[in-house]
Amino acid sequence: MKADPQDQRRLLDLQAVDTALAQLAHRRRTLPEFAELESLARELSALEDQRVRAQVAVDDLDRDIARLEKDIEQVRTRKDRDQARLTMGSGPARELEALQHELTSLNRRQSELEDSELELMEQRETAQGVLDGVQRQLVEAREKRAAAEERRDQALADITKEEAAKTSGRAPLAADLPADLIALYDRIRESSGGLAAALMRGGRCGGCRLELSGVDLARIRAAAPDEVVRCEECRRIMVRTTESGL
Structure with missing residues (x-):
């Protein structure tokens, strides 16, 4: 899937909101x-x-x-x-x-x-x-x-x-993102305990916290900036920034 790098980074903002909502729901239950x-x-x-x-x-x-x-x-x-x-x-x-x-x-x-x-x-x-x-x-x-x-x-x-x-605050944020990207994000979030997109930092997936192999790093380096890359282990979307260690 292709998506503007800026839209991919905005997924992190959406994820932050959804994580906060999940935490509030957990607080409500407990x-x-x-x-x-x-x-x-x-x-x-x-x-x-x-x-x-x-x-x-x-x-x-x-x-x-x-x-x-x-x-x-x-x-x-x-x-x-x-x-x-x-x-x-x-x-x-x-x-x-x-x-x-x-x-x-x-x-x-x-x-x-x-x-x-x-x-x-x-x-x-x-x-x-x-x-x-x-x-x-x-x-x-x-x-x-x-x-x-x-x-x-x-x-x-x-x-x-x-x-x-x-x-x-979530509604306008989600509305500004491409529908296909939001659809993928929602599917992953539903199947992965609420976390669908995470920052790739220092060669590690921010979702499962595992260090990526050399093969995976090479694959991600070769991917176009607008390519939506996913972790081979947890299948979450990895958002690339200057902190990604690429």
Whole structure:
């Protein structure tokens, strides 16, 4: 293929733009905030599971305490009733003696229930502490997520802005180059990881970085200035300048 040497050199400008766009696309895909947000999502999920378990523990203890309080209230009501009947002193002596024994039993039962309630309340205090700790961790993790999302969004906005600037500059640059040269450039770029044209410098291909053989150098020296030369190894376009070592 033939192309004006100046057009070939301008391919390097186009390649620089395309390389910058590829780097921006890579930055977009690999923002550290993405990994951070994935880690935070896992952390938040685990913390939410812990919060649910801690809340269930507190709720279970609340139900047990409420049941004990109800039992204690029932014992107190029965005690008050028996005490009132005993105070009145009416009825057979055997019945009054039975009331006295029942009051003793009810006092013992109330003491046992109140001891159980106190133990459950201590357990509840511990369980509430665990729940409060998990909720604090959730708040901190959510704040970290919000900060990471803000950084991600800002980084993406910056990348989009740079991409727009590069893309707007690329269009006129590509439009001024011969269509067949651009077609070749695009085919090579698609098949070679994005790098299609590189400067030949010091007898080396700027694409694969390999030193050219004497045969290749002789072939390139013999090529006309408007001949589009390509590396025998990587098949990329080698743009010749005074730095090429020819």
